[in-house]
Amino acid sequence: MSYWKEFIKGVWEHNPQLVVGLGFCPTLAITTSLSNALWMTLSTAFVLVCSNVLISLIRGIAHSHLRIPLYITIIATFVTIVDLSLNAYQPAVYRSLGIFIPLIVVNCITLGRAEEFAQKNSVIRSLLDGAGMGLGFGLTLIVLSFFREVLGANQLFGYTLIRGMEPAAVMILAPGAFFTLGLMLWAMNTINSRRRSK
């Protein structure tokens, strides 16, 4: 497979949430605003790329029966780096993302890519795979949070859109997250089945 295909497959064909079905917790919980989604994307993509590269580098020397604790430790190290940097440089973002930054450790995508891809493939491919998966994960977050922020808060990046309009507050709450993601998955399935039938 070409390098470009390795990168781009995470965006649509193997989109982490919409096709593979991993990493739903942060997708639902932090998509209340676009800025939250962007920071979450950056954090997760950073962890994905770094852990993929490191795990790919040590793939020859890692014992197979000890690999899961090893991978978890590697991922947790990068998550700690993100956690401390956000706390130091973006305290407002850090507060609003809350425990979902440390919870990147148990985001199934990172361990899933380590297990499924990085331990079998070369460093460059693993890097591209991590970046593509991070991008696909982020795009889902961004689309979801766009709809939720516009409908649920009548805002975009914190600026009011239509003056005097009462927003549908349910979209910003937990039920709105379930509804929006359910509808997105439905749309994705419909598009894919149309493509297949052609």
Add this chain to the structure above:
Amino acid sequence: MEIRIFFTILLSTILINNYVLSRNLGICPFLGVSKRLDSALGMGLAVIFVMTLTSFITHPLYKYVLVEYNITYLITIVFILVIAALVQLVEMVIRKISPVLYQALGIFLPLITANCAVLGVALLNISSGFPDPNVDLGLLKSVVQGFGSGVGFTLALLIMAGIRERLELADVPENLKGVPITFLTAGLLALAFYGFSGMRI
């Protein structure tokens, strides 16, 4: 007074701040194991057990080791490794002591390590005191919060499994089958649970 606080914590974690439906934690097992009622019950019991035990161990560990030696930045690494080790240990102990229970819970135990609700409750025990966020929760209240969170998770899982068993018979559009319809159902459930937030306790 004390009894009342425990009751408040339980009510809050089970109904008002339900882990799945209001905090959006533990979605993967919520989707994966909610197809049949009996497996949902098994998973739920295992989660209650592990969450209670995790709260019991991580709270003193944080207070007497991490804070004492000023290494609180290691919290993520330490907690996830403790949970992983704990799950392994519980699995081995149950296999030795009660093969029947192992048959019922065994296959769900390894899945719990990757359940973000368990790490979530360990972190929330430390970051969000109850009722005042800045006050240390204390060991007993942490354990109660862990237990209540597990019960709340189980409640959501059981309701969902009951609905999905009936949904099998319904005429759902082809593209909506499986995960999408489950999310829409969960949205309605979350809406219903949102009514509890009006409760004054």
